[in-house]
Amino acid sequence: KQESPRTARDDSKDLAMCRILLAELESHQDAGPFLTPVNPKSVPGYRKIIKKPMDFSTIRDKLTNSQYLNLETFIIDVNLVFDNCEKFNEDNSVIGRAGHTMRRFFQRRWTELLRQN
C-alpha cells in the first residue's frame, strides 16, 4: 500500500507569526482585561478557581525569552487566557463577552496567517 509521504510543514516563519499575532492581540480594542495578570487581591476567588493564570504580558515575556518551543505551545498559552476567562466569567458579562470576541479574533487570524504561509 503506497503510504502518503510524511512532509513536515515549513515552520521557519512561525516566530514572526507569533510576534504578529501577539501584537494584534495586545492592540485589540477588547484586550484590556487580558493585558496584565489578574490581581488575585482585587478579584475574590480567582486564585482558587484558576489553576494556571495567563495573560498577554506573560506571553510577551515568554516570547521575548524564547520560552515557546513552537507555534503550538504559543497557541496553547493564548487559548489558556480565553479558557480561564470562560471559566471565571459569565458569558453575559463585559469580560466574558470580551473573551469570546478575542478568542474568535485569534482563531481567525492564526488560521489566516497559517494558510498564507
Ligand SMILES: Cn1cc(C(=O)NCCN)ccc1=O
Ligand atoms: C480576565 N479577567 C480580568 C479581570 C480584571 O479585573 N482585569 C483587570 C486588568 N488586569 C478580572 C477577571 C478576569 O477573568
